[in-house]
Amino acid sequence: MIDLRSDTLTRPTEAMREAMARAEVGDDVYGEDPTVLALQERVAGMFGHEAALFTPTGSMANVLAVASVVSPGEEVLCDSSAHIARAELGAHGAISGITMRTWTGERGQVDLAAIESMYAPDMGPFFVRTAAVSVENTHNFAGGTVLPIDDLRDLRAWADTTGTKLHLDGARLWNAHVATGTPLADYGRIADVLAVCLSKGLGAPIGSLMIGSADAIDLARVRRKRMGGGMRQVGVLAAAGAYALDHHVDRLADDHVHARLLGEALGLDPATVDTNIVVVDRPDAASFVAAAADEGVRIATVGPRAVRLVTHLDVTPADADRAAVVLSRLAAR
Secondary structure, eight states: OEEOSOGGGOOOOHHHHHHHHHOOOOOGGGTOOHHHHHHHHHHHHHTTOSEEEEESOHHHHHHHHHHTTOOTTOEEEEETTOHHHHSSTTHHHHTTOOEEEEEOOGGGOOOHHHHHHHOOOOOSTTSOOEEEEEEESSBTTTTSBOOOHHHHHHHHHHHHHHTOEEEEEETTHHHHHHHHOOOHHHHHHHOSEEEEESSSTTOOSSOEEEEEOHHHHHHHHHHHHHTTOOOSSTHHHHHHHHHHHHHSSTTHHHHHHHHHHHHHHTTOOGGGOOSSEEEEEOTTHHHHHHHHHHTTEEOEEEETTEEEEEOOTTOOHHHHHHHHHHHHHHHTO
């Protein structure tokens, strides 16, 4: 079975397992796990920020990051199909007490004009205040699209004029970096706080990081514990993330090649497939997914008419070729 439902399905390689087994550990709640501390310092430095915090999930990293720049009763603006709005089970409202308003951008892109029109300054005890804007790069439900760095810089410039904070959901920011060559530090300069994931394209079995100022991370550490996210000898997991950073970033280019092949098989212009995610409109989405599974290719629905395929570390060139043949035949029926 070729499983293209998500890049979260990757399994740790034997070399990664060996790195995990050798990891030096300590109690991370006490801040004494050396492998975690090294990973946090390394990732913060990669993005040009002061500090980072290891979390079990990307959703937790996003909740902590957004809460560090948006207080209860304030709002964050984001795209209508953003992961924080659509796929985190309302956690930002349920846990952090914040609200959201959304714009709808073409292929998940930044719509600065819409953001400017939606922005709500502090107008006293009458209206919700816009505290932050959140952007997602790459954009999952838009099909792994990359947000151009110039658009993000324009957004940063506008945010600076209004005092608005920027949150970057960078779960797959590694893919944007590899696809465009944009340095990670350039993305880091855009955001006040960001979150990156190790357990998607990079292939670690678990783990994300919130990145920001030292003060923001100190507060997030308290909130993480309150949410049940305090972890003990978690260096065995951080070691997997460190191994992934050493060995699995550049190879993301292979996933992008495979995704373009699959997109073309489904009738898309391969030039529109930016990274490792393909989303296609299918009025028969559920039956199409079932038919593909019957022929040994697992894909997923992400809406009544939307089918998603995600390439990853465990999808070989031969797998991509065979999946393309199957999906092309099914699409032609």
